[in-house]
Amino acid sequence: MISFWTVVERAFHGPICTERDFDLGTFVPNLRKVIEKYGIRYDPQNPVPADDDLADRVWQAGLEFLAETGVYCLDTERRIMFSREEIEGALESGPCGRVFGQGKDARIMPKRRPEDSTPPWCSVGPTSSPVSSELFYINLVKAHAENPLGDGITIPCLTTVNGQPIVGGSPLGVEGAIRAVLLTREGMRRAGRPGMPIVNGVTTAARAQEHIAASHFGIRPTDALEIGTVHEMKIDFDSLNKVAYSLAAGNLIFAENGVILGGYAGGPAGVAVVTAAYNPVDLLVLRGAVQHPFPTHFDLGVTSARDTVWARSVANQAITRNSSLPVVNVGYSAAGPMTEMLFYEHSAWVIASVVSGGSVEVGASARGTALDFTTPVEPTFASEVAHAVAGMSRREANGIVNSLLEKYENQLREPPRGQKYQECCDIVIGKPKNELRELYHAIRREMADRYGIRFTAASPYI
Numbered sequence: 063m064i065s066f067w068t069v070v071e072r073a074f075h076g077p078i079c080t081e082r083d084f085d086l087g088t089f090v091p092n093l094r095k096v097i098e099k100y101g102i103r104y105d106p107q108n109p110v111p112a113d114d115d116l117a118d119r120v121w122q123a124g125l126e127f128l129a130e131t132g133v134y135c136l137d138t139e140r141r142i143m144f145s146r147e148e149i150e151g152a153l154e155s156g157p158c159g160r161v162f163g164q165g166k167d168a169r170i171m172p173k174r175r176p177e178d179s180t181p182p183w184c185s186v187g188p189t190s191s192p193v194s195s196e197l198f199y200i201n202l203v204k205a206h207a208e209n210p211l212g213d214g215i216t217i218p219c220l221t222t223v224n225g226q227p228i229v230g231g232s233p234l235g236v237e238g239a240i241r242a243v244l245l246t247r248e249g250m251r252r253a254g255r256p257g258m259p260i261v262n263g264v265t266t267a268a269r270a271q272e273h274i275a276a277s278h279f280g281i282r283p284t285d286a287l288e289i290g291t292v293h294e295m296k297i298d299f300d301s302l303n304k305v306a307y308s309l310a311a312g313n314l315i316f317a318e319n320g321v322i323l324g325g326y327a328g329g330p331a332g333v334a335v336v337t338a339a340y341n342p343v344d345l346l347v348l349r350g351a352v353q354h355p356f357p358t359h360f361d362l363g364v365t366s367a368r369d370t371v372w373a374r375s376v377a378n379q380a381i382t383r384n385s386s387l388p389v390v391n392v393g394y395s396a397a398g399p400m401t402e403m404l405f406y407e408h409s410a411w412v413i414a415s416v417v418s419g420g421s422v423e424v425g426a427s428a429r430g431t432a433l434d435f436t437t438p439v440e441p442t443f444a445s446e447v448a449h450a451v452a453g454m455s456r457r458e459a460n461g462i463v464n465s466l467l468e469k470y471e472n473q474l475r476e477p478p479r480g481q482k483y484q485e486c487c488d489i490v491i492g493k494p495k496n497e498l499r500e501l502y503h504a505i506r507r508e509m510a511d512r513y514g515i516r517f518t519a520a521s522p523y524i
Contacts, residue, residue, distance in 0.1 A: 063148075063151055063152040063155045063156075063345065063346070064144075064148055064151070064152070064346065066305065066306070066309060066349055069142060069346060069347055070302065070306075072140075072142045072143065073135040073137075073138050073140060073142050073297075073302070074138055074140065075140070076132070076135070076138075076140040076141045076142050076143055077132075077140060077141045077143065078139055078140050078141075079134075079139065079140075079141060080139060081134065081136065081139065081296075084134045084141065084296075085294075085326055088131055088141075089131055089294060089295060089326055090326055090328075092127055092130045092131045093127055093131075093326075093327065093328065093332050093335060093336065094328075094332075096123040096124075096126050096127045096335060097123065097331050097332060097335060099123070099126075100119040100120070100122060100123040101119065102116070102119060102120055102123060102331040102334065102335065103331060104329060104330040104331050104369065104372060104373075105372070106368055106369070106372070107464075108372070108460055109368055109371045109372045109375060109410075109414060109460065109463050109464060109467065110371075110372075110375045110413075110414045110417060110418065110456050110459045110460040110463050111372070111375065111376060111379070111456065111460070112455070112456035112457045112460065114176075114379070114383065116376060116379075117176070117376060117379035117380040117383055118380065118383065118384065120334050120335055120338050120376055120377065120379075120380040121338050121380040121381070121383070121384045123335045123338070124335050124336070124337075124338030124339035124340075124341070124380065125146065125149055125150075125338075125339070125342070126146075127335060127336070127339050128144065128149060128295075128339040128342060128343065129144060129145065129146045129149060131295060131339075132144065132295075133291075133295050133296065133297055133343055133347055134295060134296045134297070135296070135297055135298070135299075136292060136296055136297070136298045136299075137298055137299045142297070142347070144342075144346060148346070149342045149346070152342050152345040152346050153341075153342055153345065153384075153385055153386070153387075156345050156385060156386045156387045157350075157351045157386070157387065158173045158386040158387075158388070159171065159172075159173065160314060160351045160352075161284065162213070162214055162259035162261065162284055162285070162286065162314060163213075163214065163257050163258055163259035163284050163285075164256075164257035164259075164282065164284050165256075165257040166257065167255050167256070167257035167258040167259070168257065168259075168284070169183070169213040169214065169259070171183055171351070171352060171388050171390075171421075172388065172421065173382075173386060173388050174382055174388070174419045174420065174421065175382050175383060175419045176378075176379050176382060176383065176417065176418050176419045176456060177417060177419075177453065177454070177455055177456060178382075178419060178452065178453065179452050179453030180452065181449055181452050182415075182416050182420070182421040182422055182448050182449070182452060183213045183214070183388070183390055183421035183422070184209075184211050184212055184213050184214075184421065184422055184423075184424065184445040184448055184449070185212070185213065185214045185215065185216045185261045185262075185390060185392075185421075185422070185423035185424070185425075186206045186209050186211070186212035186214075186215060186216065186423075186424060186425060186438075186441045186442070186445055187202070187203070187206045187212075187215045187216035187217055187218070187262075187423075187425045187441065188202055188206075188216070188217065188218035188219075188425050188426070188436040189216045189262070189392060189394075189423060189424070189425035189426035189430055190216070190217075190218065190219050190262060190265040190426070190430060191218050191219065191425070191426055191427070191428075191430050191431075191432075191435070191436040192218070192219045192220075192221045192431070192432075192433050192434070193218045193219065193220065193221065193433070193434055193436070193483070194221055194222070194433055194434050195434075196220070196241075196245055197489065198218075198434065198483055198484070198489065199218055199220060199242070199245050199246075199249070200245050200248055200249040200252070201249070201487075201489065201492030202218055202249070202436065202437075202438060202483070202492070203215065203217060203218075203245065203246050203248075203249025203250060203253075204249040204250070204252045204253045204492060205253075205438035205492050205493075206425075206438050206441065206442075207249060207250045207253035207254075207255045207258055208253045208254075208255075208522070209438070209441070209442050209445060209522065210519065210522070211442075211445040211446065211448075211449055211519055212258070212445060213259075214258065214259040214260070214261035214286075215246070215250065215258055215259070215260055215261065216260075216261055216262040216265075216392075216423050216425055217242065217246045217260060217262060217265055218265065218436065219242070219265040219266050220238050220241060220242050220245075220266045221433065222238075223237050223238045223241060228266060230267075230268025230269055230272070231268065231269050231271075231272075235266075235267065235268055235269065235272045236271070236272050236275045236276075238266045238267075238272075239264045239266045239267035239272040239273070239275060239276035240275060240276045240279045241266075242264060242265065242266040242267075242276065243260075243264060243276045243277075243279045243280040243281055244279055244280060246260060246280070247280045257284075259282075259284055259285050259286065260281065260285040260286070261285070261286045261288070261316055261390075261423070262286070262288040262316065262423075263281065263285070263286060263287035263288045263289075263316075264276040264277070264281065264287070265288075269300060270300050270301075270303035270304045270307065273287060273304055273307065274307050277307075277311065277313070281313065283311070283312040283313055283314070284314065285313065285314070286313070286314040286315060286316045286351065286352070287304060287308050287313050287314070287315055287316070288315075288316045288318050288354065289301055289304045289305055289308070289315050289316070289317060289318065289348050289350075290317075290318035290319065290320070290348075291317075291318070291319050291340065291343065291347070291348070293320065293321070293322050293325060293326070294321065294322065294325060294326045294327055294336060295336070295339070295340075295343070297347055301348070302347075305347075305348055305349055308349070309349060314351045314352075315348060315349055315350045315351055315352075316350065316351070316352050316354040316390065317340075317343075317344030317345075317348035317349075317350025317352065317353055317354055318354040318355075318356075318392075319337065319340040319343075319344065319353070319354070319355045319356075320355070320356045320357070320358050321333045321336045321337050321340070321355070321357045321358070321373075322357075322358055322360050323357055323358065323359050323360055323367075323369060323370055323373065324359065324360030324361060325360055329369065330369040330370070330372050330373040330376075331373075333357045333369075333370070333373035333377070334357075334372075334373040334374075334376040334377045334380070335377075337355050337357055337373065337374070337377035337381075338377050338380045338381055340353065340355065341353050341381045341385050341387055341389075342385075344387065345387055350387065351387075351388075352387070352388050352389070352390050353381065353387050353388070353389045353390070354389075354390050354391075354392060354423070355374065355377065355389065355391060355392075356391065356392045356393065356394065357370045357373045357374050357377070358370065358394065362396065362474050362475065363394065363396075363429045363431075364394050364395060364396045364407075364429060364474060365392075365393045365394050365395075365411055366393060366394070366395050366396065366407040366408075366410055366411050366470075366474070367471065367474055368467050368471055370411075371410060371411055371414045371463065371467070374391060374411065374414060374415060374418075374420075375414045375415070375418045376418075378391065378415055378418035378419050378420040379418045379419060381419070382418065382419025382420065383419070388421065389419070389420040389421065390420065390421045390422065390423055391411070391415040391420045391421070391422050391423065392422075392423040392426070393407075393408065393411045393412070393415075393422070393423070393424065393426065394426045394429050394430045395407035395408055395411075395426065395427050395428075395429075396428070396429060396473075396474050396477035397427065397428070397470070397473070397477040397478050397480060398427055398428040398432065398435045398477070398478060398479050398480025398481065399427050399428075399435060399436065399437040399439070399440060399480045399481055399482075399483070399486055399498070400437075400480045400481040400485075400486045400497070400498050400501065401477075401478040401480040402469075402501070402505065403469070403470045403473060403477060403478055404427050404440050404480065405440060405443060405501075405502075405505040406466045406469050406470045406505075407466075407470055408424060408440055408441075408443065408444040408447070409443075409444065409447050409466055409509065410463050410466040410467055410470075412424060412444050412447050412448050412451075413447065413451050413454075413459050413462060413463055413466075414459065414463050415448075416448050416451050416452060416454075417451060417454050417455070417456050417459040418456065421448075422444070422445075422448050424440075424441040424444035424445060424448070425440075425441040427440060427480070428477075428479075428480065433482075434482040434483045434484060435480065435482055435483070436483055437483055437486060437487055437494060437498065438487075438492075438494070439494050439498055439499070439502050439523065440502075442502075442522060442523075443502055443505065443506065446506075446517050446518075446519055446521075447509065447515065447517075449517075449518050449519060450515045450516055450517050450518055451515065462513045462515075465513070481498075486498045494523065499523045502521075502523055503521070503523070506521065
């Protein structure tokens with residue numbers, strides 16, 4: 063695989079063009095061309111397709127699209143180009159079986175394929191959701207770390223330091239990032255899992271310097287920094303700076319890609335192709351140990367809509383059939399905690415991801431943006447579902463996901479608000495109140511009785 067510094071050199075010396083020309087003159091026509099050439103069509107009746115040929119055509123379309131399009135560097139206004147041979151060379155040397163975490167909490171990232179019975183990796187936590195209190199922060203980390211199915215933790219985002227709003231790029235941003243890491247380590251210590259890996263780095267950090275500062279206060283080489291591309295097929299110096307630091311420090315990287323359905327990628331077919339194309343980009347540019355995709359609906363702001371579920375499922379199948387770089391899917395659901403809809407949303411996208419060969423990161427409710435709208439209960443349930451459906455056929459999963467979508471998709475635009483963490487959990491001991499525990503058990507029974515999902519883990523909320 064070509065070196066990272068070769069990529070940086072191409073960011074300075076590649077073909078020059080404006081961002082608008084890249085978007086409208088290169089990206090969009092090249093994507094339309096490969097979608098037509100490889101006959102990729104969205105089928106809303108089958109949100110979890112069982113079509114290996116479709117998956118492989120999406121993969122080939124993604125590689126051809128990347129070779130023709132490249133990656134646009136926003137700071138230099140140049141295209142970083144890769145030959146087909148360089149792309150395939152990166153795929154051949156991609157990482158597999160990396161170890162995250164330390165001591166008894168160390169876990170191997172699995173390489174899975176569609177319908178694989180290998181248990182998926184489960185990252186659990188608030189998935190960067192904002193919280194208003196350091197007490198809530200520690201309680202949430204502790205509760206998620208106590209989940210026996212949690213392989214890694216995805217931490218929340220602090221919003222204030224000493225009562226002042228955190229501003230990225232300011233001293234408050236640096237202090238907020240440092241404090242978030244210290245709080246996370248304390249929460250995991252209280253849970254008895256001090257070596258559990260943090261897999262979304264420093265969520266409170268907005269800039270590279272904040273990532274670097276916070277890393278000296280508890281981010282370990284066996285944790286992962288989360289570094290993302292920019293929509294769509296773009297990169298900036300801030301992300302490249304994070305990569306440069308991570309490579310020097312020996313940090314693992316979760317390479318994040320959030321393709322926008324309804325943006326330049328167009329509809330579900332385009333989103334699937336671009337998500338597949340990001341897999342070699344994550345190796346070549348972001349130097350990822352894991353691909354971390356979350357195709358997101360432009361209008362709804364979620365990953366749990368029917369068209370995004372289909373795009374994710376097809377892209378996962380394309381990637382996991384053809385690349386050694388593991389996939390850990392992250393999801394954003396519309397409904398708030400303490401609602402049936404949130405359980406259904408989490409279940410739908412998790413099932414589609416797992417049976418398509420992916421692993422999962424579960425936790426974001428209320429679109430991951432509402433302050434304090436997160437609890438440990440729904441992600442715990444979603445991790446139980448993920449383990450229960452490992453080895454399930456795509457055809458069986460398709461029927462379940464279709465049924466779940468019918469329960470909630472007409473509410474995605476105006477989902478139920480639910481309750482804040484402090485409303486449905488005891489903030490002193492950090493445990494869910496009886497009403498939330500009862501709802502959890504009711505949905506668990508429904509999933510078992512109606513859909514035949516056999517949970518393999520004992521409930522932690524007896």
